[in-house]
Amino acid sequence: MYIVTAEEMYGIDQFSMKHTGVEASILMENAGREIAQRIMDMVGFEQSILVLAGSGNNGGDGFVIARTLRNMGYQASVLQVVDDEKITGHAAYHKHLYQKCDGIVDPLDKGREIIERLDKEVVVVDAMVGIGVKGMLRDPLHSIVTQLNQLENLTISVDIPSGLPADEGEADFIAVQASHTFMIGAIKQTAFVQHTAPYYGEWDCLDIGFPTRAFEQLENERKIWTEKEFQHTFPKRSAYDHKGDHGKGLIIGGSANMPGALGLTTRAALRSGAGLVTAGTTDKVIQRIATFCPEATFLTLPEENDHLQYNDEIEYAKFDAVALGIGMGREATSRPIIRQAASSKLPLIIDGDGLTHLKEDLTVLDGKEEPVILTPHPGEMAMLLELSIKDVLMRPFYYAKKFAEDYNVYVVLKGAFTIITTPEGKQAVNVSGNAGLAKGGSGDVLTGIILTMIMQKQSIFEGLCNACFIHGKSADLLVQGQHSEHDLLASDVIEGVSLVYRTFL
Numbered sequence: 001m002y003i004v005t006a007e008e009m010y011g012i013d014q015f016s017m018k019h020t021g022v023e024a025s026i027l028m029e030n031a032g033r034e035i036a037q038r039i040m041d042m043v044g045f046e047q048s049i050l051v052l053a054g055s056g057n058n059g060g061d062g063f064v065i066a067r068t069l070r071n072m073g074y075q076a077s078v079l080q081v082v083d084d085e086k087i088t089g090h091a092a093y094h095k096h097l098y099q100k101c102d103g104i105v106d107p108l109d110k111g112r113e114i115i116e117r118l119d120k121e122v123v124v125v126d127a128m129v130g131i132g133v134k135g136m137l138r139d140p141l142h143s144i145v146t147q148l149n150q151l152e153n154l155t156i157s158v159d160i161p162s163g164l165p166a167d168e169g170e171a172d173f174i175a176v177q178a179s180h181t182f183m184i185g186a187i188k189q190t191a192f193v194q195h196t197a198p199y200y201g202e203w204d205c206l207d208i209g210f211p212t213r214a215f216e217q218l219e220n221e222r223k224i225w226t227e228k229e230f231q232h233t234f235p236k237r238s239a240y241d242h243k244g245d246h247g248k249g250l251i252i253g254g255s256a257n258m259p260g261a262l263g264l265t266t267r268a269a270l271r272s273g274a275g276l277v278t279a280g281t282t283d284k285v286i287q288r289i290a291t292f293c294p295e296a297t298f299l300t301l302p303e304e305n306d307h308l309q310y311n312d313e314i315e316y317a318k319f320d321a322v323a324l325g326i327g328m329g330r331e332a333t334s335r336p337i338i339r340q341a342a343s344s345k346l347p348l349i350i351d352g353d354g355l356t357h358l359k360e361d362l363t364v365l366d367g368k369e370e371p372v373i374l375t376p377h378p379g380e381m382a383m384l385l386e387l388s389i390k391d392v393l394m395r396p397f398y399y400a401k402k403f404a405e406d407y408n409v410y411v412v413l414k415g416a417f418t419i420i421t422t423p424e425g426k427q428a429v430n431v432s433g434n435a436g437l438a439k440g441g442s443g444d445v446l447t448g449i450i451l452t453m454i455m456q457k458q459s460i461f462e463g464l465c466n467a468c469f470i471h472g473k474s475a476d477l478l479v480q481g482q483h484s485e486h487d488l489l490a491s492d493v494i495e496g497v498s499l500v501y502r503t504f505l
């Protein structure tokens, strides 16, 4: 499923109409009928349904929904939240149809009273404004939305909660707080932005017949990565495989105060299926983590002040990929390791403290031909871009893409919705995972899984998406079973990888 801005959605619309000849009022009929079907799955005959219809095509969807529900025997009526003369075009056509089918339309001047007296059992369908919203809602919509948000009624938004912008980057708005949103044709970008996502409530995205080609012509490819994509792309193993077929990974990091991080990454890489994993770290760290990952091999690296020190004896050629920076600390003596690893001919993952070192000298990426993967959380992304965390959270798609393109790297911007971006700007969002992962060590586990995935027979992009999917799904399956979001530990997430494989493969 594609993730779009408002402008891209209008582009899909125009393309579909131009290239297939489908009419806008038919798309509206499809949208309204699909959503009505979903409402019927949720609501009983005994409940009344009040559709709030606005002036644009979103309101037009509302009239189709009300007509379909009434035809199926439901008690539905429309409160028109704009004056009659504002209803034009396809919305006017569907209003006319609705009224010809004996549909009731209450006018705007009754609006305040109707909403004030609304029984809490009444289901509200919000078809006031869709992706055509411009700026802050004006009255009467502003006051209707304020009123509505104080009620506890089940509220189902059509396409997008009214008032909410479809595009990231907007801070000032007032919007319907929906219980459910049924998006039409494609997922709107703000469904994955931290301060706007909660307005959608639970959501689903419905197909209304836009042709695939309409999505393929989009300049920015943004998709959601779900179990379908995971199952479709995850490489199968052959009966004759040997350990060399599943990658020899090197993990460099660890310091006296953070030995566990490296242990988590190493064990996660092993559990997710790497052929061989070597942890390159100080002798002290090896002593502390060796029993946690008995299948790993170790490479003792020199240290100074309990931190890794640059050394030119690492034989990179023996490995297929490197992950670097985990629990490494920020001592300047460790920094040259980044340049050294970047000059190896291997795919390179830079995580945690490695990103802080990288920021000191981004020229280490110059001319590197093999894939480089950065795995920042929003704080690290902000540090790399010299912005505030608030800026990054406001436009995560834009900033991840900008950095990926500017530096020719893959960016895995972590969070409740992790955004994976290729150097060409293609993006995917992983939605698996839960707040049980908001704990120290979760990111280290992800890095281990990423290392393994990029060494398997799949593209780097697919490998990154699958790694994020596995990591989040492990946490999801574990909190559905013996764990909760409170007690879940990063080390549990490693063991949960088995559950993911057994459930989905």
Ligand SMILES: NC(=O)C1=CN([C@@H]2O[C@H](COP(=O)(O)OP(=O)(O)OC[C@H]3O[C@@H](n4cnc5c(N)ncnc54)[C@H](O)[C@@H]3O)[C@@H](O)[C@H]2O)[C@@H](O)CC1
Residues within 6 Å of the ligand: 013, 024, 027, 028, 029, 031, 054, 055, 056, 057, 058, 059, 060, 061, 128, 129, 130, 131, 132, 133, 134, 135, 136, 137, 138, 139, 141, 158, 159, 160, 184
């Ligand atoms: N072919 C299509 O174009 C389809 C469109 N669909 C629906 O059409 C919607 C987009 O339709 P439109 O482009 O007509 O736009 P909308 O219906 O989203 O909104 C435009 C209307 O909202 C009013 N408005 C905008 N900003 C406002 C503000 N700040 N305060 C108060 N009123 C404001 C405008 O005056 C205008 O009348 C989608 O969200 C979707 O629900 C669906 O019917 C599917 C097919």
Ligand SMILES: Nc1ncnc2c1ncn2[C@@H]1O[C@H](COP(=O)(O)OP(=O)(O)O)[C@@H](O)[C@H]1O
Residues within 6 Å of the ligand: 377, 414, 415, 416, 417, 418, 432, 433, 434, 435, 436, 437, 438, 439, 440, 441, 442, 443, 444, 445, 446, 471, 472
């Ligand atoms: N609320 C959440 N919902 C889903 N995933 C989350 C949530 N919070 C954190 N995560 C995931 O957990 C990981 C945390 O990584 P990071 O912040 O680097 O942690 P650490 O540095 O402690 O290892 C990321 O993969 C992130 O996507």
Ligand SMILES: [K+]
Residues within 6 Å of the ligand: 058, 126, 127, 128, 129, 130, 157, 158, 159, 160, 161, 162
């Ligand atoms: K709406």
